[in-house]
Amino acid sequence: MDFEAVIGLEIHIELNCKTKMFCDCPNRPGDDPNLNTCPTCLWLPGAIPRFSAEALEKASLLCLGLGAELQPQSAFDQKVYYYPDLPKGYQLSQARRPLSCGGGIDITDEDGNLKRLRIHHIHMEEDVAKLVHELEGRVPISLVDFNRAGAPLVEIVTEPDLRTPHHAMEFLKALRTQVRYVGSSECSMENGSMRVDANISVRPRGTSQMNTKVEVKNMNSVRHVGDAIAYEISRQSQAVQAGEAVVLHTRLWDPDKKVTLPMRGKFEGPCVPDPMVPVIELSPAFIDEMRSRLPEMPAARAERFVNDYRLTGEEAAFLSADPDVAGFFEALVKKGVAPRTAMHWLATQLIPAVKERRLELGASRVTPERLAALLALLAKDEINANAAREVLAHLFESDETPEAIVNARGFKQVSDAGALAAMIDKVLAGQPAAVADFQAGQGKALGFLIGQVMQSSGGKANPKILRELLMKKLG
Amino acid sequence: MDSIFFYRNPAAAPTDGPLAGLKIAVQPAVSVAGWPADAGSKALANFTALEDATVVSRLVQSGAFICGSTLGSEFGFGLAESRAGEAVKHNIAAAELMLDMMGESRLAACGAGVCGFKPGYGLVSHFGLIGLIPSMEVCGLLAGSCQTIRHLLRALAGPDDKDFSLPDEKPGEFSAPAPEPSKTTIGVIAEAQSALPDAEKSKFRASVAALQKAGFAVREVSFPDWPLFLPVHKIVGSVEASSAAGRYDSVRYGERAPGARNWNEMYLASRGAAFGTLLKSYLIQGAYFQFQRYDAYENACRIRARLVADMKKLTDAVDFLVLPVSGGASEERPGTLDETYGRFAATAFANVTGQPALVLPPASAAEAPFQLAGPRLGDAALLALGDFLLSVREKGK
Ligand SMILES: [Zn+2]
Numbered sequence: 001m002d003f004e005a006v007i008g009l010e011i012h013i014e015l016n017c018k019t020k021m022f023c024d025c026p027n028r029p030g031d032d033p034n035l036n037t038c039p040t041c042l043w044l045p046g047a048i049p050r051f052s053a054e055a056l057e058k059a060s061l062l063c064l065g066l067g068a069e070l071q072p073q074s075a076f077d078q079k080v081y082y083y084p085d086l087p088k089g090y091q092l093s094q095a096r097r098p099l100s101c102g103g104g105i106d107i108t109d110e111d112g113n114l115k116r117l118r119i120h121h122i123h124m125e126e127d128v129a130k131l132v133h134e135l136e137g138r139v140p141i142s143l144v145d146f147n148r149a150g151a152p153l154v155e156i157v158t159e160p161d162l163r164t165p166h167h168a169m170e171f172l173k174a175l176r177t178q179v180r181y182v183g184s185s186e187c188s189m190e191n192g193s194m195r196v197d198a199n200i201s202v203r204p205r206g207t208s209q210m211n212t213k214v215e216v217k218n219m220n221s222v223r224h225v226g227d228a229i230a231y232e233i234s235r236q237s238q239a240v241q242a243g244e245a246v247v248l249h250t251r252l253w254d255p256d257k258k259v260t261l262p263m264r265g266k267f268e269g270p271c272v273p274d275p276m277v278p279v280i281e282l283s284p285a286f287i288d289e290m291r292s293r294l295p296e297m298p299a300a301r302a303e304r305f306v307n308d309y310r311l312t313g314e315e316a317a318f319l320s321a322d323p324d325v326a327g328f329f330e331a332l333v334k335k336g337v338a339p340r341t342a343m344h345w346l347a348t349q350l351i352p353a354v355k356e357r358r359l360e361l362g363a364s365r366v367t368p369e370r371l372a373a374l375l376a377l378l379a380k381d382e383i384n385a386n387a388a389r390e391v392l393a394h395l396f397e398s399d400e401t402p403e404a405i406v407n408a409r410g411f412k413q414v415s416d417a418g419a420l421a422a423m424i425d426k427v428l429a430g431q432p433a434a435v436a437d438f439q440a441g442q443g444k445a446l447g448f449l450i451g452q453v454m455q456s457s458g459g460k461a462n463p464k465i466l467r468e469l470l471m472k473k474l475g
Numbered sequence: 476m477d478s479i480f481f482y483r484n485p486a487a488a489p490t491d492g493p494l495a496g497l498k499i500a501v502q503p504a505v506s507v508a509g510w511p512a513d514a515g516s517k518a519l520a521n522f523t524a525l526e527d528a529t530v531v532s533r534l535v536q537s538g539a540f541i542c543g544s545t546l547g548s549e550f551g552f553g554l555a556e557s558r559a560g561e562a563v564k565h566n567i568a569a570a571e572l573m574l575d576m577m578g579e580s581r582l583a584a585c586g587a588g589v590c591g592f593k594p595g596y597g598l599v600s601h602f603g604l605i606g607l608i609p610s611m612e613v614c615g616l617l618a619g620s621c622q623t624i625r626h627l628l629r630a631l632a633g634p635d636d637k638d639f640s641l642p643d644e645k646p647g648e649f650s651a652p653a654p655e656p657s658k659t660t661i662g663v664i665a666e667a668q669s670a671l672p673d674a675e676k677s678k679f680r681a682s683v684a685a686l687q688k689a690g691f692a693v694r695e696v697s698f699p700d701w702p703l704f705l706p707v708h709k710i711v712g713s714v715e716a717s718s719a720a721g722r723y724d725s726v727r728y729g730e731r732a733p734g735a736r737n738w739n740e741m742y743l744a745s746r747g748a749a750f751g752t753l754l755k756s757y758l759i760q761g762a763y764f765q766f767q768r769y770d771a772y773e774n775a776c777r778i779r780a781r782l783v784a785d786m787k788k789l790t791d792a793v794d795f796l797v798l799p800v801s802g803g804a805s806e807e808r809p810g811t812l813d814e815t816y817g818r819f820a821a822t823a824f825a826n827v828t829g830q831p832a833l834v835l836p837p838a839s840a841a842e843a844p845f846q847l848a849g850p851r852l853g854d855a856a857l858l859a860l861g862d863f864l865l866s867v868r869e870k871g872k
Pocket of ligand 1: 020023024025036037038039040041042150
């Protein structure tokens with residue numbers, strides 16, 4: 001029998017707010033254990049949660065960025081479950097009245113077709129504490145770190161629109177790009193600021209039944225999500241074919257063994273409204289204000305790049321995937337750099353150079369102004385591409401202008417025909433075999449000879465003039 | 476008399492401020508920084524409050540002296556082991572603060588023969604109050620006179636940036652003018668007396684007669700759904716308590732029961748050992764509605780909204796309400812949940828609706844203490860009425 005999967009994702013995203021969701025403690029889970037705590041986020045008796053305006057703004061921007069509809073009223077409930085990472089016995093979560101409904105993400109499916117994956121709703125909730133399991137001598141102990149307790153989260157719940165691991169991975173990549181765009185989170189699965197649970201069931205292809213689903217957790221990269229879903233689809237298909245019933249339960253992905261294994265479920269109860277946390281009412285003015293803060297989203301930006309700068313769809317998608325890259329690109333173009341040159345230099349030179357130096361694109365010495373000045377020298381033929389690459393390396397080290405670097409370090413291109421002709425004569429005299437090869441019709445020899453002359457010029461020869469002169473001499 | 480207190484403040488009383496010289500006792504559900512705050516429960520044994528409750532910090536700022544913490548029932552629920560009211564009765568303290576979840580402060584005042592006031596919901600900050608039923612409980616006040624309660628409320632009431640559940644508006648000065656009896660209607664809810672034994676009924680009638688004698692227009696009014704207040708309180712209150720008490724797991728404070736093989740067993744054993752029988756049955760009842768009969772909980776919430784609306788209609792029609800305090804149950808030290816609730820049959824309504832209610836001591840042995848209630852936000856007028864009635868008695872002597 002041929003099976004298809006029905007997949008829904010539940011994605012927790014940690015908002016990059018300065019404070020936690022219900023108190024003023026710094027939202028820095030990575031600090032020394034239990035440093036960022038107070039009676040409210042230690043959930044001590046008598047403390048009262050105070051909802052943070054920043055969390056509401058960042059969560060609202062995230063919702064709008066995903067095309068979701070902010071709800072005029074939403075509310076926090078006490079979601080009851082007992083586990084040592086939640087010592088108060090309930091989590092504040094918008095379980096029944098979420099912040100937004102609807103929304104979705106467009107992905108390209110395996111056949112290259114555009115596919116819309118819908119979002120059911122997005123709600124806010126507080127994070128729980130982190131358990132650290134250790135050995136004290138030979139006794140296993142569990143330590144609780146409250147730095148993460150009360151950290152602001154949103155949970156994005158998709159419709160069961162996904163069918164394949166590819167859909168899930170594309171959804172997550174696009175989601176990450178869009179959330180980074182609105183600036184609400186870094187969405188790093190590796191660092192835990194994005195956590196994904198997948199609900200998977202299988203059914204005979206072509207039917208519309210909804211079968212018992214299995215929840216899979218513990219994937220810490222987009223790749224793992226794809227692998228875990230693929231594994232689970234084949235596991236369930238085999239089970240159904242063997243006549244076994246699929247039971248509702250939760251499984252953990254084991255990235256080393258590349259299998260999912262059943263885990264013991266947490267005890268979870270229904271939700272009770274929390275009378276101490278006021279209902280959130282969003283005024284039309286607030287929603288308008290959030291909308292006005294929304295940046296141009298990646299899909300719209302890519303489309304504009306294609307139309308305005310005559311880039312290919314792929315180039316535009318590459319540039320617009322990261323708001324910093326897109327911003328840098330547009331700043332270069334504004335300074336007069338040709339769009340294709342700007343795109344090419346960003347992709348092949350600047351981004352790798354920034355990465356190699358472990359810097360941030362927006363935070364290195366190479367500003368759009370300085371790179372544009374360098375590329376202007378290139379465009380005017382004052383330096384060649386080799387020299388430009390070397391000047392770029394210097395730009396990372398000093399605050400001198402590209403022009404000053406070119407002058408001080410002799411990167412100026414040699415375009416003087418007399419000087420170049422002398423160099424060419426010398427090379428041709430020393431390479432009779434290559435000359436003979438060329439004259440025998442081997443085109444490759446020309447490249448070799450150009451390389452030799454370029455080398456003898458210290459990389460500064462104007463390649464266009466060099467080529468012309470060389471061709472002339474070789475007759 | 477020291478057995479009234481569970482902890483006494485070793486510090487010296489402040490000498491400055493509008494409330495200087497006023498000694499105030501608190502029940503252990505009211506946090507005072509550095510004081511043991513076990514809220515009367517083994518589940519909170521060894522817990523020391525890190526911060527002052529807002530009610531405490533505001534009183535201290537006004538110069539009052541928090542003289543000590545009096546023995547209370549577990550989490551302030553019911554009055555079974557409570558010594559609330561005795562400090563005021565014996566003039567050891569001018570006032571006492573305690574949680575009022577279903578009428579505790581009013582019934583304690585009744586027992587001590589003093590005034591007891593349950594402010595309207597939203598008037599006084601909850602910050603630092605260790606309770607069980609967040610949507611119903613408020614900080615109640617006991618004192619010898621309505622005058623003292625008004626002074627205290629002036630310091631206590633108003634918005635608190637530690638409690639977002641309070642409205643932002645600053646309440647008035649609690650100096651409403653004395654009521655003009657001939658222009659003031661007081662309603663007597665017929666259904667509220669039905670459970671009273673005959674002896675108490677006649678004492679209550681004597682109190683109502685005294686109001687008429689003072690010139691007030693007293694008339695009987697009907698609240699057909701009155702019998703629903705108690706079940707609604709029981710269901711909603713127990714569910715909130717069951718959820719709120721989830722934090723008492725004996726991990727950070729309280730005594731951890733030995734011998735557990737895993738955390739789940741540790742929770743079960745420690746919680747089993749920590750809570751008293753009454754509280755345990757309340758939490759189990761709440762868990763039942765939460766996990767088995769959520770529909771009943773949702774219905775109770777709906778009925779609560781209706782009761783609030785009906786009560787608003789009633790308090791629009793009359794200026795004040797007069798009711799008995801006693802629920803009619805004879806059991807002084809109730810053992811079961813039903814017996815406990817039975818004692819609060821006449822007071823729980825105000826916790827369901829959030830309206831203010833005031834208990835006054837009887838004028839004579841022929842009367843019983845009685846309860847007055849006003850509309851939401853009618854706190855100042857209600858206290859002015861209480862003041863007026865006490866001054867009429869003084870003049871009569
Ligand atoms: Zn905190």
